[in-house]
Amino acid sequence: MLFTYPIAATADNWVSTTLLELLKNAVEYLQNAQEPDGFQESVPEEYQAEFARGTKFPDLYAAFVDQCRLLNDQQRDLVLKALAGQNGFPGLFAANTPCPNITVTLQAVNQATRSLFEYAFGKLSDLKTPGSVDTVRARYHQLVHSHIASGCCPFCGLEILEAPDPDLVDPDLDHYLAISKYPFAGANLRNLTAMGTTCNRSYKGAKDILLNELNQKVDCIDPYGDQLITISLAGTVLLPGGGQGPAWVLSFDPDALSQNWRRIFKLETRLQANVLEKQYQTWLESCVKYAQKNGIDISLKEGAIEAVRKFRDTCEYETFPAIARLKTNFFELVEAELNDPQDGDRMHNFVAAVQAA
Structure with a gap:
């Protein structure tokens, strides 16, 4: 990274942390032969009104639970390890720290997880932290823009990122860890980076930032760390x-x-x-x-x-x-x-x- 993102921009991460806690609890309930609660009653009271604005959350959550219900205990353990590992920032950027995925071993669960977090990611432009007048994404954009003095994409240093203005289009918000392979991190602000359109769409795409060309896990730059290149x-x-x-x-x-x-x-x-x-x-x-x-x-x-x-x-x-x-x-x-x-x-x-x- 030519420069890094401010960790303060990840403060309003309640959408991700709430969903992860709900999914973790649901899988653990199933492990204990108990039926998980429904989505809305599982959401902490302070966030219930905001999550209620996402009308698809209950069904997407239920679809995830239904898929996990079909698994055995060992498979559910794999789900819990993937959930934790894919959100183990910043440790997961080290070459010797595994970041498990279930794209092949548990395809249906992976797809259900992806659908839920893709929806949650989209709702970052709609949901607001209680007490805030700005959406989660708008607040993130403001903090990143004010931190990056040049206003340029940190990945190339060659492309201007649009300023937070209602008449401008927000810069791409990239999944640093691709949501297709690491869906549990799909709405985690720690895994999201404002990025130039060329960097995101022409080069990064869905490539796995954690693996080299030989599919070997390598040390990876933390975009929210303090390491500059x-x-x-x-x-x-x-x-x-x-x-x-x-x-x-x-x-x-x-x-x-x-x-x-x-x-x-x-x-x-x-x-x-x-x-x-x-x-x-x-x-x-x-x-x-x-x-x-x-x-x-x-x-x-x-x-x-x-x-x-x-x-x-x-x-x-x-x-x-x-x-x-x-x-x-x-x-x-x-x-x-x-x-x-x-x-x-x-x-x-x-x-x-x-x-x-």
Whole structure:
């Protein structure tokens, strides 16, 4: 993650926690050969009025109970383990912590669970925490928007998330753990992330964020944690020769923790094709214009070094965080080569040629 989500945005998580408690109690009742109570009488009094607005909740809850009624004790234990494991945040992001699913072993129960939580997820845009004037989703959106200073998608740093405004469309709210495979986390705000449309619909989709390309569980970035990923162009050769453009090298720190995130969101390819290869010449042209505007003579190498250094210091103020980092790092490399005793003249000629063009 280039930056993370505020844990405060998950505070109004009562829809998920209430449903999980009801399902857990129902399965445990069945384990003890007892009949679970109906949906509405099982809901805590403080939330009954809100849940009553979701007219499909009773039938979807009953469908889940009916499916669990058909199971034996061992199978119901699997349901309880899936319920707990799929909501074991943040521990489930560790490679050695199982996150059980029942998509294959108990397909009917998994589908009943998915139907219930897909409906609950949709109702986040309708239900309100008692005492609040905003819906759960609207409040979540407000807290996330106020926290993310750039207003950009944390997964790519390249796409603006719409502001909370009644005339605008809310950004996609992605299931970090896919609801098809981990339905018990389907309405858990801890598992929901406001995400750019391109990241969500073109790259993430229903991919399993917990598994690598070999279907092995790996360490996963917690979007609500404090782990940030830094990007570097260290190792990039700006002037490889033969008329070729820069030989880009993108590195990420920490590397292992970010591998699955980068793979799913195709981050290296997107940053290289959409930012570096597309924009580096424009960056150089802007640097030259900056020098001209500020009376810096880049026909002299010392002037080119001064212009690059001063222009580099402005790059961190780019709106898009990913571009800000790559642009700053690019000019750090240019400055380093200008100062290099062996390659300095070559880089200076390259920069001067931009001015001539």
